Structures are given as structure tokens and as C-alpha cells.
Amino acid sequence: MLSRVAESVFWMSRYVERAENVARFIDVNDNLTLGEGVDLSEQWAPLVYTTGDQELFTKLYGEPQRESVLRFLAFDPRNPNSIFSCIAAARENARSVRESITVPMWEQINKYYLLVQSSLQNARFVAEPSPFCDLVKHASHTLVGTTDATMSHNEAWHFSRIGRLLERADKTSRILDVQYFHLLPNVQDVGSTLDVVRWSALLKSASALTMYRRVHGRITPDRVAEFLLLDRDFPRSMRFCVMRAQDSINEITGSRPGTFSCRSEQQAGRLRSEMDYTAVDDVVQQGMHEYIDGFQDRLNEIGAALQKDFFTLDTDAETQHQTQSQRMLR
Amino acid sequence: MYNSETFDEMFATEETPREPCRAFVERLGGVSIDELRNRQVAAELHLNNMGITFNVYGHEAGVEKVWPFDVLPRILGYDEWAEVEAGLKQRVTALNLFIDDIYNEQRVIKDGIVPEHLIQTASSYRPELRGFSPTNKAWCHISGVDLVRDRDGKFYVLEDNLRCPSGVSYVLENREIMKRTFSTIFQGMAVTPVDQYPEQLLRTLLDCAPAGVDSPLAVVLTPGVYNSAYFEHTFLAQQMGVELVQGVDLTVVDDYVYMRTTRGLQRVDVIYRRIDDDFLDPECFREDSVLGVRGLMRACRAGNVTLANAPGTGVADDKAVYAYVPDIIRYYLSEEPILANVPTFVCSDEKQREHVLANLKDLVVKPTNESGGYGIVLGPRATDQELAACADRIRANPREHIAQPMLDLSTAPTLTADGLEPRHVDLRPFVLAGKEVYVMPGGLTRVALVRGSMIVNSSQGGGSKDTWVLRDPSGTDTWKAMAPSA
Numbered sequence: 026m027l028s029r030v031a032e033s034v035f036w037m038s039r040y041v042e043r044a045e046n047v048a049r050f051i052d053v054n055d056n057l058t059l060g061e062g063v064d065l066s067e068q069w070a071p072l073v074y075t076t077g078d079q080e081l082f083t084k085l086y087g088e089p090q091r092e093s094v095l096r097f098l099a100f101d102p103r104n105p106n107s108i109f110s111c112i113a114a115a116r117e118n119a120r121s122v123r124e125s126i127t128v129p130m131w132e133q134i135n136k137y138y139l140l141v142q143s144s145l146q147n148a149r150f151v152a153e154p155s156p157f158c159d160l161v162k163h164a165s166h167t168l169v170g171t172t173d174a175t176m177s178h179n180e181a182w183h184f185s186r187i188g189r190l191l192e193r194a195d196k197t198s199r200i201l202d203v204q205y206f207h208l209l210p211n212v213q214d215v216g217s218t219l220d221v222v223r224w225s226a227l228l229k230s231a232s233a234l235t236m237y238r239r240v241h242g243r244i245t246p247d248r249v250a251e252f253l254l255l256d257r258d259f260p261r262s263m264r265f266c267v268m269r270a271q272d273s274i275n276e277i278t279g280s281r282p283g284t285f286s287c288r289s290e291q292q293a294g295r296l297r298s299e300m301d302y303t304a305v306d307d308v309v310q311q312g313m314h315e316y317i318d319g320f321q322d323r324l325n326e327i328g329a330a331l332q333k334d335f336f337t338l339d340t341d342a343e344t345q346h347q348t349q350s351q352r353m354l355r
Numbered sequence: 356m357y358n359s360e361t362f363d364e365m366f367a368t369e370e371t372p373r374e375p376c377r378a379f380v381e382r383l384g385g386v387s388i389d390e391l392r393n394r395q396v397a398a399e400l401h402l403n404n405m406g407i408t409f410n411v412y413g414h415e416a417g418v419e420k421v422w423p424f425d426v427l428p429r430i431l432g433y434d435e436w437a438e439v440e441a442g443l444k445q446r447v448t449a450l451n452l453f454i455d456d457i458y459n460e461q462r463v464i465k466d467g468i469v470p471e472h473l474i475q476t477a478s479s480y481r482p483e484l485r486g487f488s489p490t491n492k493a494w495c496h497i498s499g500v501d502l503v504r505d506r507d508g509k510f511y512v513l514e515d516n517l518r519c520p521s522g523v524s525y526v527l528e529n530r531e532i533m534k535r536t537f538s539t540i541f542q543g544m545a546v547t548p549v550d551q552y553p554e555q556l557l558r559t560l561l562d563c564a565p566a567g568v569d570s571p572l573a574v575v576l577t578p579g580v581y582n583s584a585y586f587e588h589t590f591l592a593q594q595m596g597v598e599l600v601q602g603v604d605l606t607v608v609d610d611y612v613y614m615r616t617t618r619g620l621q622r623v624d625v626i627y628r629r630i631d632d633d634f635l636d637p638e639c640f641r642e643d644s645v646l647g648v649r650g651l652m653r654a655c656r657a658g659n660v661t662l663a664n665a666p667g668t669g670v671a672d673d674k675a676v677y678a679y680v681p682d683i684i685r686y687y688l689s690e691e692p693i694l695a696n697v698p699t700f701v702c703s704d705e706k707q708r709e710h711v712l713a714n715l716k717d718l719v720v721k722p723t724n725e726s727g728g729y730g731i732v733l734g735p736r737a738t739d740q741e742l743a744a745c746a747d748r749i750r751a752n753p754r755e756h757i758a759q760p761m762l763d764l765s766t767a768p769t770l771t772a773d774g775l776e777p778r779h780v781d782l783r784p785f786v787l788a789g790k791e792v793y794v795m796p797g798g799l800t801r802v803a804l805v806r807g808s809m810i811v812n813s814s815q816g817g818g819s820k821d822t823w824v825l826r827d828p829s830g831t832d833t834w835k836a837m838a839p840s841a
Contacts, residue, residue, distance in 0.1 A: 131406065
């Protein structure tokens, strides 16, 4: 497939996943602040940290307040990671490869964009962000489902999956990082109501509560961290994302299991095997924040390697070799 | 009461439908205006959801608009269409022979049919291509010929559009929307399908691949997402299942064209290019072009890649050359033209120019190398000042102007705020020419939505309609006979 198309499909998925995660963060945070009775403005600050845009936010709005954070994260076109910006970018990417994705996929992403666009004027959003967040999550899931059900699971599909999984791994790690830090002072009060509520909220933001309960039952900080970090089967855990992303890179290159043929494949494989043999205690010992920082760096390296391996070909160096082999292929 | 002041596509008189439209009008009788409006709303919602849009130039980059669709189809009888189809085949066949001749022997000039200076001075003439002849001598693989119907119901060719004509995607989408939103009126109507176009297009492209290539690879080359016809480029690539490439995706090595893929370079044999000649190759034409591919013309001339349409076809699309098309048909095919030209005065000819200048108020003046309705002066509707300026331009640059009598465009009933009203329409059928010539049944009907207006362009308040060609009542459909061979 065309390198440009591969890159666009990758980013299309990545932006859609990003938008969905922002909606999750907003939804859960809003839910958490309800019924608290007091002004919980300070609860909105971590949200901006989670998306990593605190610098831009401060420049535009100053101190984080409920309304400004909501607007910034959902609709502000000046924020490249707002839901609106993400879906607009996803659609632009989809539009540039409209011939390579299926008609139902395009229809879904276009409707998704129209939905977000028409919500820009929605006066009720600040008072009640949850219905909008639900719509965004559903629209994302519908797109992923449509992609799985209508597109051949070919190279393009794998690039789209890699984009989605790398983004998801990054976002799960961010929310874990911020919330873990935030909740830690309360770790000693295990059993107190607020504590469980907030740890549950952390799981909910990754739609992980139900599955967590089935695996671990009662909520403890270490088990929650383990679940989001290292669970083998939960589709939003960091390890799951890395595993499946590596599978997809493997499918694309056709390398035998346990081998690699390019930098991105090597790095994804290395990160995966490390996670395969990591226990949550190791992470806690090293320090959650340090571990996650390192993890995010590794994800960025994989992204950069993908760029170099597949998206921007060094054609001048390659030309001679490639033209030879192509002639022989004919 | 519905009343058209000129030829109407549906009604012969206020009360009686034209024969081909009889069955449809009967059905329509059972549909209220409110119901029509509901269908119209459903159609617009579908267009919006599917992102079926065009980009508007002169606005902020990337402004997409949904092209208005009118739910009432334009209907052509089998017989009237058969004649148009034969005329189009004849015309495109002759134009291909003409272009090949112009770039090679130039018999048509030597025999005094077309004046040499006209060719030499055509801005779309490409001397770089002298001595070149594409596979199957097919120069204009894809044409979108603009037809209008005058007061007497006779078809005239307005323009041949041999350079990247657009609109065919709307023909296919319009039919789809019609079936989706108005299935009740479709049931039992014998309408020729249009869906085979992508297959025919792919076949035409592959048929014209460079000689000796076993399983050729075709692509569609687009200027990118901001082009006004970008939707169509993606649509055609998708329908044919080929890659949609941009200039940056292609590279030329040793006069062969390759595309950059995730697995390295892959050879490309046929390029359906939707980029104008000027921007194709910065090495050959406009140096500042960032849309094209350096070296593409070398690859084309070496016969290593087929460009559709071939560069240089525009010479037959020049409006002054247009005036000679009836003679060109007679010259190459020894046949009388089936489709009429609009009588045309070529201003580079002194006698004709004097006539034009003396009768400016009754004529339509057009620049010879523009399309899309740009630069046209409608004599009867122009102010004295505009006419004087136009006359000055003609005197300063006679070669670049032609003039034609003002035609009436036929009308078709269209849903408006005031109910059904006559609105002017034209027709753009699409013709494919590879090993053989294929005409898509019907084509794009554009409609001027403003009362009395004759400007049908999408950028200037035009919309479109589904175009129905009724099936052969005797049951032997031409489209079946045209089915692709194995």
C-alpha cells in the first residue's frame, strides 16, 4: 500500500482513539465531582495533566475551572487534542484516503464529525457533559466495529489498529499516572468510601470496572494498577495494547515470531517481552511515575520508528534496489 | 400552472407529458408536493451524511458544500438517446483521429480543413508531443461532452470537455440517492442502469496500458483534498479498486513511474490523471508545479506509462477548433455529423470578426481556452459598457475569442419553494474511448436552480438531477450488449 495512505490510516485511528479517551476522562471526572457538595474546582486540574496540554491551557485560560476545562477539552479548536480537533483531523485523514477505507467507515466518520460539529453550539454541554461523552464513545466504537466488520484485515487495517493501540496504551498510562499520584495519599485509608469510589472511577474511565471485578474482586490500589498496566486480556490495558500492536507489525512485515526485520518491530517486541516478564511489585518498587514515564518514551520511539520504517521512505537510497526487484517481480 | 417558455423535458404542453415521460407523470400524479419535499429532505440528509461534497474555490481552503440535488429525474426516451449516443461515438472517434493526426502527419492541415495558425496558436497545443502516439491511438480516453437542447428540442454540442471532465461520480450517486429516497416511484420503471461505468472506465484504462505489460497497474492521480472535484477522485479510485495517488506518491526512475509503498517502490502503468497538463511535470510544463511528478512526460513519451487523458488533447477542446469539428468528422469518417454544433464565429477570421463586432448585442462571446463558464459575455444581457470592453478584448486578441448565437436551454420541472417550476437544464454525457468507444447511458443533468437563470455550474447556484434513459421497448438493451467481455 501507499506509504502516505498507511500514515493517514494510522493517524485517523489514532485521533479517533484520542477523542474517545478525552470523552472518557471528562465523563468520569464529572461523575466523580457530582454529589460532593463543595466546590471541587481543583478536581479539574488533573484532567488537563492527563491529556498533557497543561501549558497550552494555562496560556489560554489560566486557572483550571470546570467550565474552561470542559470547553478546552471538548470543543476548543485551539487545542489540537480537543475532541473537536481530533475528530476534524481524523476526518481529514480519512478524506485523504477515502478510496482505501470502506464506504460504511467513511459514512461513520463523517457522521461522527457532523455530530461533534453540531454539538459545538450545545448550551447544555457544560451543565451536563455526560450525554455528549456517551455519543462520542458510541461513535468511536461504531467506527471501530465498522472497520473490523467491513474492511479486509489487510495492511491498512493493521496500520489502523497499530495507531489505535499505541494511542490507547499512551492514554491508559497517562490516566493511571495522574490518578495514582493523586490517590496515593489516601492509600492508607483503605476501605474509606471516597477511596473506593475514586479508585472505581479510575477503572471506569477505562471501562475496566466490570472486567476488573471478575478478575480481582475487591478494589486495592496495587491490583488496579496491575490490571491497567499488565492484564493480558483486557483490551485497554497497556500490555494488551503493546502485544496486539506488535502482532500487527508482525503481520505487516511477515517476520517469523521472535524475529524482527525493522526498528519498529524490534522495539515493539522488546517492550512486549519486558512487560510479559514484569510484575506489578517491580513497578511499584521502581516508582509508578518513573515506570510510566519510561513506558511513554518507549511508545514514542516505536511511533518514530514506524514513521521511518513505513511512512517516509528514503527512496533515493532505495531506488536502485527496489526498481530491480520490481522488474523481476513482473 | 406549470408552464415553460421553451422546450420542456417533461411536458409537451401544460397538460400533456412528452411521450417518454408519460408513465412517470402518471406516477407523479399520486405524490403530493409535501411528500416530494420529504423525499428532498431525505436526499439532502443522505448527501450530508455521506459527505458527498464539492470544494468551493475563493472561499476559505477546504470549504465543502453539498451539491443540491433535485428529486425529479430528467427522462430521455430510448430513441432520442440512441441518436445522441451514436452522435457522441462518432464525435469522439473523429476527435481522437484528429488529435493523433495533429501531433503526427498533420494531414488535416495540409488538406486545408483546419487552418495551421489556429493549431499553432492554441494554448493547449503541446509541440513537445510532436511524433508521439499513445497506445491504441487513444488520446481522449474520457470525455464529458456538454449538450444543450434548444427551443425546438434539438440537441447541440456546446463543448467537448476533453481535459479531466468531472461530474460522473454525481451521476452514480444521484441514481443511488434516487433509489434510496424514492424507491416507490422507481418500481416498475424501465430505466437503463448506470452502475457499469467504473468497470468500463477500468477496462478502458487497462486496455490502453503500455504494450507488453501483462497485468497492468492503474492509479488515479489527484491534486489533493482541496481540489474542487476531490470527492470524485476518491469515488472513482474506490469504485475501481485502484490507488488514489498524489504527486508526492510517485517518482520517475529511468523513465519508468513508480509509487512509494510501505514495501518500497512499485511500478505504475496507467495514470488516470485529474491534474491539468500545465501541472503534470515541472520538468516539462510549469516549473512551479508541486502537484505533478518530475520526469512524467519523459516516461509518457518513452511509452512506459499511459496518461489518461493524454497530454495535449486540449488542442481539440479549443473553442476555435471546436468550430471545425463538423468538418473534422466529415474529413476522417466521411460521414455527416449526427450531433449539431452551435453555429460559431471564429474571431481570428476577419470577416467573421466583423460580423461578431457588428452583432455583439445578440451573441454570446466566449474565450477560447476557458471552461466552466469563465469569461463568458452574454450579449443580450450585457450593459453597453460591458459590450464595449468585450469588443476591445476581441480586437486586441481575436484568436482568443469566439461568438455564438444565444441558445435557449430546455427546462425540466424542479421542486422549488413555490412547487414544481420549470428550470433550465443541460446534459453532460460521459464517453470512454480505449479499444472501443463506450457511452454511459444518460449522463449528468445540471439544473439552474434560480428562476430564469441559464447558469448550471455547481459553483454558481446549480444543482443536479438523476438522468433516466428508458430501456429499449423492444427489449434488446444496448447496455447488455456492451457488457464487458472476459
